Amino acid sequence: xxxxxxxxxxxxxxxxxxxLLGVIMRRNLLVIYMSLELMLNAANLALVAFxxxxxxxxxQVMVFFIITVAAAEVSVGLALIVAxxxxxxxxxxxxxxxxxx
Amino acid sequence: MKLEDYSWIVLLLPLAAxxxxxxxxxxxxxxxxxxxxxxxxxSFLLSLFLLITLRETSHAISAINWLAIGNLKVEIGLRLDHxxxxxxxxxxxxxxxIHVYSWGYMQADRxxxxxxxSLSLFTFSMLGIVLANNFxxxxxxxxLVGVSSYLLIGFWYEKASAADAAxxxxxxxxxxxxGFLLGIILIWATxxxxxxxxxxxxxxxxxxxxxxxAGVAGLLIFCGAMGKSAQFPLHVWLPDAMEGPTPVSAxxxxxxxVAAGVYMLCRVFFLYEAAPAWPECLAFLNGITxxxxxxxxxxxxxLLAALIAVQQNDIKRILAYSTLSQLGYMVMxxxxxxxxxxxxxxxxxxxxxxxxxxxxxxxxxALHHEQDIWKMGGLKKKMPVTFWTFLVGTLALCGVPPFSxxxxxxxxxxxxxxPVHGNVGLFILAVLVAALxxxxxxxxxxxxxxxxxxxxxxxxxxxxxxxxxxxxxxxxVPSVLAGFWGLELFIxxxxxxxxxxxxxxxxxxxxxxxxxxAALFGLFATMVGLGAAWQLYAKAVQDPLPEKLGLLSxxxxxxxxxxxxxxxxxxxxHELLSRLANWFDRWIVAGLMVRGTHxxxxxFGRALRLAQTGNLQTYAFLFAAGVVLVLWFVLGH
Numbered sequence: 210x211x212x213x214x215x216x217x218x219x220x221x222x223x224x225x226x227x228x229l230l231g232v233i234m235r236r237n238l239l240v241i242y243m244s245l246e247l248m249l250n251a252a253n254l255a256l257v258a259f260x261x262x263x264x265x266x267x268x269q270v271m272v273f274f275i276i277t278v279a280a281a282e283v284s285v286g287l288a289l290i291v292a293x294x295x296x297x298x299x300x301x302x303x304x305x306x307x308x309x310x
Numbered sequence: 311m312k313l314e315d316y317s318w319i320v321l322l323l324p325l326a327a328x329x330x331x332x333x334x335x336x337x338x339x340x341x342x343x344x345x346x347x348x349x350x351x352x353s354f355l356l357s358l359f360l361l362i363t364l365r366e367t368s369h370a371i372s373a374i375n376w377l378a379i380g381n382l383k384v385e386i387g388l389r390l391d392h393x394x395x396x397x398x399x400x401x402x403x404x405x406x407x408i409h410v411y412s413w414g415y416m417q418a419d420r421x422x423x424x425x426x427x428s429l430s431l432f433t434f435s436m437l438g439i440v441l442a443n444n445f446x447x448x449x450x451x452x453x454l455v456g457v458s459s460y461l462l463i464g465f466w467y468e469k470a471s472a473a474d475a476a477x478x479x480x481x482x483x484x485x486x487x488x489g490f491l492l493g494i495i496l497i498w499a500t501x502x503x504x505x506x507x508x509x510x511x512x513x514x515x516x517x518x519x520x521x522x523x524a525g526v527a528g529l530l531i532f533c534g535a536m537g538k539s540a541q542f543p544l545h546v547w548l549p550d551a552m553e554g555p556t557p558v559s560a561x562x563x564x565x566x567x568v569a570a571g572v573y574m575l576c577r578v579f580f581l582y583e584a585a586p587a588w589p590e591c592l593a594f595l596n597g598i599t600x601x602x603x604x605x606x607x608x609x610x611x612x613l614l615a616a617l618i619a620v621q622q623n624d625i626k627r628i629l630a631y632s633t634l635s636q637l638g639y640m641v642m643x644x645x646x647x648x649x650x651x652x653x654x655x656x657x658x659x660x661x662x663x664x665x666x667x668x669x670x671x672x673x674x675x676a677l678h679h680e681q682d683i684w685k686m687g688g689l690k691k692k693m694p695v696t697f698w699t700f701l702v703g704t705l706a707l708c709g710v711p712p713f714s715x716x717x718x719x720x721x722x723x724x725x726x727x728x729p730v731h732g733n734v735g736l737f738i739l740a741v742l743v744a745a746l747x748x749x750x751x752x753x754x755x756x757x758x759x760x761x762x763x764x765x766x767x768x769x770x771x772x773x774x775x776x777x778x779x780x781x782x783x784x785x786x787v788p789s790v791l792a793g794f795w796g797l798e799l800f801i802x803x804x805x806x807x808x809x810x811x812x813x814x815x816x817x818x819x820x821x822x823x824x825x826x827x828a829a830l831f832g833l834f835a836t837m838v839g840l841g842a843a844w845q846l847y848a849k850a851v852q853d854p855l856p857e858k859l860g861l862l863s864x865x866x867x868x869x870x871x872x873x874x875x876x877x878x879x880x881x882x883x884h885e886l887l888s889r890l891a892n893w894f895d896r897w898i899v900a901g902l903m904v905r906g907t908h909x910x911x912x913x914f915g916r917a918l919r920l921a922q923t924g925n926l927q928t929y930a931f932l933f934a935a936g937v938v939l940v941l942w943f944v945l946g947h
Contacts, residue, residue: 229934232927233927233934234927241926241927302925302926302927303925305926306923306924306925
């Protein structure tokens with residue numbers, strides 16, 4: 210079986226959908242956070258696949274940037290979650306409804 | 311400095327006096343009075359100087375540009391011609407005498423500084439009207455006169471009746487001024503200028519320049535005169551204005567302010583010489599000129615006020631209605647195309663009516679503010695100077711030769727008898743009014759000064775002090791002499807009439823040569839009035855007329871119920887209007903617009919609030935759904 214671009218894109222779309230589902234459905238902030246990372250990596254996968262099949266390195270360069278930014282984001286996000294947990298003693302999204310007045 | 315520039319000093323001196331008194335000398339009544347009197351006296355001397363030096367020139371103007379918006383150019387300009395020079399002299403001369411008298415009359419008042427400041431402000435405003443060379447400037451000073459009159463009528467503002475009278479005068483005047491303003495705008499819109507000279511030139515070159523609006527413009531401008539000169543139906547404020555101090559009544563409501571309307575009509579008389587025409591919707595007025603309407607309003611006011619004066623008992627109110635009646639005469643003269651006669655009567659009337667008011671003030675002062683003539687009587691012995699000067703004023707008002715009133719009244723009667731512009735109906739009316747005038751004035755003289763003493767207060771009455779008596783003497787002189795000084799010819803110069811010089815003894819008999827019919831009828835009317843007054847009031851202790859006339863007398867006494875009619879009319883219309891406004895405010899403004907806006911906003915807010923759960927995952931879901939939707943839109947189509 211010959212593996213083509215569409216196979217990679219399908220995997221990427223499946224990963225992205227799973228990540229989105231996780232973000233929407235899961236309760237624990239940490240899990241939601243991991244699901245977010247999953248969505249980012251799904252996008253990375255699509256970019257790398259396009260880069261490979263179009264013979265163009267731009268996509269891979271973009272992926273490096275995404276990974277770097279994601280690392281920075283993770284550290285900030287985790288710090289926020291820790292701070293929140295210390296304050297509320299809970300990491301469940303149902304408890305975080307202060308956005309509603 | 312050119313000669314006419316001195317008129318600025320005449321104009322601004324009283325204003326300076328008012329400012330100085332208000333700012334610095336509030337607490338020093340005597341000093342305030344001196345400043346005010348000095349200002350008006352200097353103005354008087356300067357006016358006299360200007361009159362003597364400029365009497366040969368037709369007119370001189372000293373002007374500065376004030377504002378220019380597009381085509382509208384407005385100057386603050388002072389115009390000196392025969393009309394304004396004469397009026398300057400009346401305002402500052404009679405005004406000066408009254409200023410001096412005021413010091414005697416008001417000395418005991420606490421707020422004498424405020425009084426003199428208002429008086430000076432009034433003098434300034436009045437001089438502004440007199441000197442104005444365009445409509446806008448005249449209108450500004452017109453309103454200023456209204457304000458200062460408000461201040462002076464309501465001088466004793468603690469008295470409710472005085473405060474009400476001040477409001478009434480101001481508001482009634484505003485009604486007329488509204489028409490005046492509309493007229494000015496109309497004239498500016500059609501002729502493109504507000505300056506008297508420019509307008510006069512335009513109208514002289516094209517008499518039909520105003521088109522079909524000529525009649526309307528004339529009547530609208532007349533509205534202003536109707537308010538200030540208290541013509542029917544806006545006459546109701548003048549009698550009430552007598553609530554002010556008596557010198558104020560003499561200055562404003564006899565000699566100057568009420569004359570402003572007549573003066574203005576004379577000033578813009580060229581408007582009424584334009585071809586008379588009416589717009590389509592007023593076609594029923596074709597054949598009648600604006601002047602006809604003005605003359606009939608004047609005549610009607612004269613008769614109405616004279617009838618009311620016959621049955622008044624308050625000495626000041628009799629004089630007030632007499633003023634109304636004489637103003638009606640003047641307006642009628644203007645309407646009969648004889649503005650010269652109107653101005654002539656205005657001049658003589660200013661002298662003798664100011665004299666009469668000051669005389670009445672002297673009596674009121676002596677009797678400790680008693681104004682009912684049926685509580686006087688026998689004052690001739692107690693107050694000889696007041697009596698004799700009052701008699702001079704009365705004789706002048708009644709038109710007894712050779713007093714000044716005879717000549718001016720005769721000029722008006724002659725105008726009414728004139729074959730070209732005259733009108734038989736108005737002539738008869740004017741003669742009737744002349745008879746009534748004599749009747750009510752001698753009723754006043756007989757009851758208050760000659761007849762039996764009717765109240766003990768009279769026994770304690772003393773002649774007023776010199777400062778009050780001297781102005782009376784001073785005003786009595788022109789009241790006698792103003793008739794045959796050639797004033798008429800001087801005024802005629804303002805209207806382009808040719809003067810023919812007469813020696814003074816010819817002038818005395820001029821009316822008999824000029825228009826014997828008018829003179830004889832006038833004299834006859836005077837004698838009838840005098841005879842009737844003698845018959846009824848020479849020995850009367852109480853008024854015999856109510857028994858003889860019954861209902862008519864009661865109507866006269868109650869001023870033909872004008873105030874009551876107005877009250878009802880205003881109550882009805884005002885009530886209706888306020889109900890309408892209230893409904894509109896409650897349901898349209900507050901209900902529909904304010905609460906409507908607020909209601910819909912709140913409704914949307916409540917609906918949108920449901921979407922805001924505060925739950926992170928709902929937002930994420932909605933966001934993703936939105937993205938899907940957008941993608942479907944972008945890629946699907």
